[in-house]
Amino acid sequence: MAKGARQAAWEFFGAELKRRRENAGFTQVELGTRVFVSGGYIGQFEQAIRKPQLDVAQRIDDVLQTEGFFERTWRKLIDDTRYADYFAEVVELERTATKICEFAPTLVPGLLQTAAYARAVTVANNPFATDEYVEETVAARLERARILADATRPEYWVVLHENVLRIPVGGAAAMADQLDHIVGMVRQRKALVQVLPYAQGAHTAMIGMLKLMEFEDAPPTGYTETSFSGTLLDDPAVVKRAQRAYDLLRAAALSPTASLPLIEAAAEDFRRCASTT
Structure with missing residues (x-):
């Protein structure tokens, strides 16, 4: 579904919600109370x-x-079989976000992945998957990343744990290309990337994958994920705690200027390794 058509469909959803709510005699606050969200959310x-x-x-x-x-x-509007059930809504939110901040403890975030890297991750997670499934998954991930190429792209801030630079996903050549891609995104000013080095200590390993999203006319949202499930964070108090955790990570990380040479050096190490095998 094209972006304009999708928005029109959600506007229909909203109009129907308003019509049926009013026909039932509920205010936004009254309906919100009954479905455990605020009246503002219903609006x-x-x-x-x-x-x-x-x-x-x-x-x-x-x-x-x-x-x-x-x-x-x-389900018709948001459910996309290319994504896990718990992630489909996050993809929808990414498309409307004005700012996205991510912390990646082990893997390159999907919005920064190359095809080879995404393919290696997909196969590692699904060793018995068909080629068709793998290629559909890779194509969906690359499609998500197109939001960073749009003229109206969101601000994209990323903190990568040094693990991300050292784990050879897909082999040395694929990792060199992946890290080169990240460097290219930084140099094109499509992403602001910091590296959280090992030297910062054990406390950094206690925070898992985290995504924070801000919007033009809606409250911020967070998302966390484990290997088997993901959780969308809508509660303002929880989102505020997540934002504070991200601020602490960013403060502990190397500056963007200091991070870039570290990423480039890691890419060169993988390139040398690839050339000797």
């Missing part, structure tokens, strides 16, 4: 500024007695 859903999570859409159906209308519409 943002109705204006298509923010998309509800699936469980919220299901609770709206229950409260408004709409026989699964909002769940079915949500």
Whole structure:
């Protein structure tokens, strides 16, 4: 679905929510209380500024007695079989974010991955996958990254743990190309990248993958992920704690200017290794 068509469809979702809410005699606050979100969130859903999570859409159906209308519409609009169920909504949010900040403890974030790197990660996670599945997954990841090529691209801040520079995903040649790609994104001013070095100590390993997103007309959102699931953080207090954790990581990391030579040196090490094998 094209971006304009997708937005129009979400506007229809919001208009239907407003119509059915008013027909049921609820204010935004009253409906929000019953589905465990704020009245302001209901207003943002109705204006298509923010998309509800699936469980919220299901609770709206229950409260408004709409026989699964909002769940079915949500699944049609946001469910993308190319992504894990828990990640599909994050992809949708990335497309409307004005700023994205990420901390990557072990792997290059998807928005910065090359095709070879993404392929190696996909195969490692799915060793029995078909070639078709692998290539669809890689294509979807590269498609996500196109938001960084748009004229209206979000500000993109990344903190990479030094692990990311040292783990040879896909082999030495693939890693050299991957790190070169990151350097290129920095030099093109499409990403601001810092490296959190090993020297910062054990406390840095206690924070997992973290993504923070800001929007023009909606509150910020966070996302964390483990190997098997992901969690979207919508609660303002939790998002604030996540933002503080990210600020501490950024303060502990090398500056962008000092990080770039470290990434370039790691790429050169992999290049030398590839040339001797």
